[in-house]
Amino acid sequence: MQISRIASPLKLLTIALKVGRVTKKYPFGPPLLTESFRGAISIDPAKCWGCGACTLVCPPNALTMRLEGEKIVLEYFKGRCIFCGMCADTCPANAIIVTKEFELAATSVEDLKEDVIHKMSKCAICGKPFVATAEIRDVMKMQPITEEYANICPECRKKRAVKAFGMRFGAST
Amino acid sequence: MSMKDVVKEIEGKVVEFGGVVETITDTAVFVEIPKERVKEFAKWLYNAGAFLKTCAGVDERSINSRFAVYHIFGLDEKGIDVVLRISSLEGEALPSIASEVPAAEWCELEARDMLGLHILGHESKPRLVLPQDWPNAVYPLRKDVPYDYRPPSSVENFGKELPSEVGLPVGPYHPILHEPEYFELYVEGERVVDVFYRGFHVHRGIEKLAESPRFTYKTIPFLAERICGICGFVHSSCYVLTVERAAKIEVPERAQFIRSIVLEIERIHSHLLWLGVAAHILGYDAGFMHIWRIREPIMVLAELLTGSRKTYGINIVGGVRRDIDESKKKKALDVLRNVREEFKRFVEVFTSVPEIVKRATGTGVLPKDDARALSVVGPTARGSGLRRDVRKDYPYFAYRLASFKVPVYSEGDNLARLLVRVDEVFESISIVEQLLDALPRGSIAVESYEIPSFRKAVGAVEAPRGEDVHFIITGHGRPYRWRVRAPTYQNIPALKIMLRNTPLADAFLTIASIDPCFSCTDRAVVIRDVRSGFRRFASLFEGRRYANK
Numbered sequence: 001m002q003i004s005r006i007a008s009p010l011k012l013l014t015i016a017l018k019v020g021r022v023t024k025k026y027p028f029g030p031p032l033l034t035e036s037f038r039g040a041i042s043i044d045p046a047k048c049w050g051c052g053a054c055t056l057v058c059p060p061n062a063l064t065m066r067l068e069g070e071k072i073v074l075e076y077f078k079g080r081c082i083f084c085g086m087c088a089d090t091c092p093a094n095a096i097i098v099t100k101e102f103e104l105a106a107t108s109v110e111d112l113k114e115d116v117i118h119k120m121s122k123c124a125i126c127g128k129p130f131v132a133t134a135e136i137r138d139v140m141k142m143q144p145i146t147e148e149y150a151n152i153c154p155e156c157r158k159k160r161a162v163k164a165f166g167m168r169f170g171a172s173t
Numbered sequence: 174m175s176m177k178d179v180v181k182e183i184e185g186k187v188v189e190f191g192g193v194v195e196t197i198t199d200t201a202v203f204v205e206i207p208k209e210r211v212k213e214f215a216k217w218l219y220n221a222g223a224f225l226k227t228c229a230g231v232d233e234r235s236i237n238s239r240f241a242v243y244h245i246f247g248l249d250e251k252g253i254d255v256v257l258r259i260s261s262l263e264g265e266a267l268p269s270i271a272s273e274v275p276a277a278e279w280c281e282l283e284a285r286d287m288l289g290l291h292i293l294g295h296e297s298k299p300r301l302v303l304p305q306d307w308p309n310a311v312y313p314l315r316k317d318v319p320y321d322y323r324p325p326s327s328v329e330n331f332g333k334e335l336p337s338e339v340g341l342p343v344g345p346y347h348p349i350l351h352e353p354e355y356f357e358l359y360v361e362g363e364r365v366v367d368v369f370y371r372g373f374h375v376h377r378g379i380e381k382l383a384e385s386p387r388f389t390y391k392t393i394p395f396l397a398e399r400i401c402g403i404c405g406f407v408h409s410s411c412y413v414l415t416v417e418r419a420a421k422i423e424v425p426e427r428a429q430f431i432r433s434i435v436l437e438i439e440r441i442h443s444h445l446l447w448l449g450v451a452a453h454i455l456g457y458d459a460g461f462m463h464i465w466r467i468r469e470p471i472m473v474l475a476e477l478l479t480g481s482r483k484t485y486g487i488n489i490v491g492g493v494r495r496d497i498d499e500s501k502k503k504k505a506l507d508v509l510r511n512v513r514e515e516f517k518r519f520v521e522v523f524t525s526v527p528e529i530v531k532r533a534t535g536t537g538v539l540p541k542d543d544a545r546a547l548s549v550v551g552p553t554a555r556g557s558g559l560r561r562d563v564r565k566d567y568p569y570f571a572y573r574l575a576s577f578k579v580p581v582y583s584e585g586d587n588l589a590r591l592l593v594r595v596d597e598v599f600e601s602i603s604i605v606e607q608l609l610d611a612l613p614r615g616s617i618a619v620e621s622y623e624i625p626s627f628r629k630a631v632g633a634v635e636a637p638r639g640e641d642v643h644f645i646i647t648g649h650g651r652p653y654r655w656r657v658r659a660p661t662y663q664n665i666p667a668l669k670i671m672l673r674n675t676p677l678a679d680a681f682l683t684i685a686s687i688d689p690c691f692s693c694t695d696r697a698v699v700i701r702d703v704r705s706g707f708r709r710f711a712s713l714f715e716g717r718r719y720a721n722k
């Protein structure tokens with residue numbers, strides 16, 4: 001025991017001298033992140049459709065969607081985000097990228113929120129707003145459906161189909 | 174005896190006791206036993222060498238108008254689980270098996286608290302999980318209680334259930350699922366004569382939350398990962414493993430490897446963290462700093478492989494979300510080689526300084542028999558001579574393909590538990606190296622899967638602190654019931670035995686030696702002198718002050 005009482009600190013001293021200083025001069029000096037690091041996300045409003053797929057997979061509900069009159073608002077609340085990147089994996093429009101941003105402190109909660117605002121299109125039959133305009137635009141680019149069909153809300157689409165079906169079979173609707 | 178014979182024998186016994194075998198899978202046998210005879214059956218199982226993993230109360234009224242308790246036993250030597258179901262109508266009594274299997278006490282009390290089951294023999298015991306001021310007839314895990322229910326606060330009820338000689342100081346409240354804890358140590362002079370424990374101060378209701386419409390099979394891994402701040406990946410792994418078993422999803426081999434690799438990296442960081450904190454508690458701060466310095470590259474490596482230093486977020490049902498490419502693999506091997514060298518050099522110093530060796534030798538002893546009776550897990554079990562390791566006993570993911578030793582020490586003291594962890598760091602480094610070298614090609618996740626309702630499965634993963642157990646009954650879109658048993662849950666009852674009759678100065682290291690989650694616990698201890706009634710608070714790190722007395 002007596003020997004180790006002296007020998008151990010000496011050994012430790014040699015280790016310490018060899019290693020030298022390890023404290024990094026953050027925030028100066030080269031970045032401390034690796035290439036894989038996941039930080040806050042960034043939503044490109046020009047690409048986003050307002051479809052809401054990301055809000056369904058976001059585990060802590062950091063992404064939410066709400067209706068404000070005739071607008072759809074996609075809200076990103078950094079205070080809740082766990083930086084998992086599930087939203088970016090899911091977004092059909094590739095509108096979300098995962099950045100390396102991690103210095104997110106803010107002095108007010110509002111500064112942690114970001115909104116993407118979408119105008120809604122009105123249904124060509126009943127006139128109710130039902131979907132983000134951007135979604136119709138981009139979906140039509142990808143799918144061979146006519147504007148006439150895309151501009152109608154699901155409710156009216158159903159009614160129209162029932163009617164067409166009834167007429168074909170001579171029912172008295 | 175082969176697996177088939179074991180299952181045959183169990184089947185025979187079940188029939189003998191008037192029960193039925195429900196399902197048999199590769200890893201588990203599900204049986205139903207009439208509740209009158211469950212005690213005998215449990216006793217037989219226990220004497221046949223089974224450990225009690227946990228039990229889970231389930232409100233099954235919407236399926237069969239009954240309440241059920243599932244006792245989950247594990248036959249370590251055979252690598253199969255035996256899940257024993259007993260059930261009753263509302264208000265009917267259920268027998269307890271705690272007299273035959275002492276480890277069942279806690280989970281039965283939990284089922285009583287959370288579901289309002291009438292379990293014989295537990296009527297007069299104080300609440301285990303629910304707080305003192307929780308209203309009487311509200312049982313949170315019953316399906317008719319909404320997940321966001323908040324009780325009106327009623328200060329009057331406070332303290333009524335505690336034994337009268339114990340006051341209830343405010344706090345300590347610690348922010349984690351099964352690990353927040355509060356000890357009152359009764360001392361005579363410098364010796365601890367008794368221990369009072371009260372935990373679950375901030376039970377977060379994660380099991381209930383996962384049943385709510387806010388979560389789906391897809392998002393629960395991220396919730397599971399937040400059960401623990403240090404070994405969260407264990408929980409998300411255990412969750413996906415259990416769901417995959419229930420739904421019989423074949424996970425690509427590459428994903429299995431990646432999961433095992435990340436789990437071992439987590440173990441390395443966790444053990445290094447603990448060794449550092451143990452050094453700190455004993456007043457050897459130079460050791461603390463050096464170990465944490467050695468640990469830092471492991472944290473950076475975890476970030477490189479997963480995208481995050483902690484709470485990696487790469488587990489999903491059916492696979493993983495991040496791949497390990499050649500350049501990452503090369504970097505990982507470099508880091509591991511360096512860490513092994515550095516740690517080896519440091520361990521020589523660490524295990525020879527008297528601050529560590531003298532204080533840890535012969536203190537906090539947990540004899541093997543007690544360890545067996547309480548079914549303790551992880552380094553706590555292995556330090557007391559029990560060769561228990563889920564990675565060997567119930568191989569999952571890629572562990573079957575790695576060769577490693579399970580370090581066991583028979584002394585049962587703090588030093589034994591410390592040395593188990595030291596050895597395991599080396600073993601884990603070697604496992605990661607082997608698996609990285611043998612990483613198979615292929616995809617890292619299945620394209621799609623279906624999860625049928627009302628399938629049951631048990632999954633277990635070896636966490637740094639011991640066996641982590643999840644039990645799932647599947648439902649529509651999310652589990653019908655998800656039961657989580659963190660390793661510390663199994664180990665805390667053993668502290669009573671370890672602490673009795675030890676000097677007060679050693680109590681701090683002993684409490685720490687089971688490695689309850691440190692990230693989220695600052696762990697205050699109340700010390701009370703039996704003779705003078707004097708009482709004060711101490712934090713865990715104050716142990717060193719007492720050391721020199």
Ligand code: SF4
Nearest residue numbers: 058081082084085087
């Ligand atoms: S990174 Fe994860 S938590 Fe954050 S917004 Fe996307 S899905 Fe939600």
Ligand code: SF4
Nearest residue numbers: 048049051052054091
């Ligand atoms: S387009 Fe992408 S970002 Fe926009 S709402 Fe849909 S999923 Fe979210």
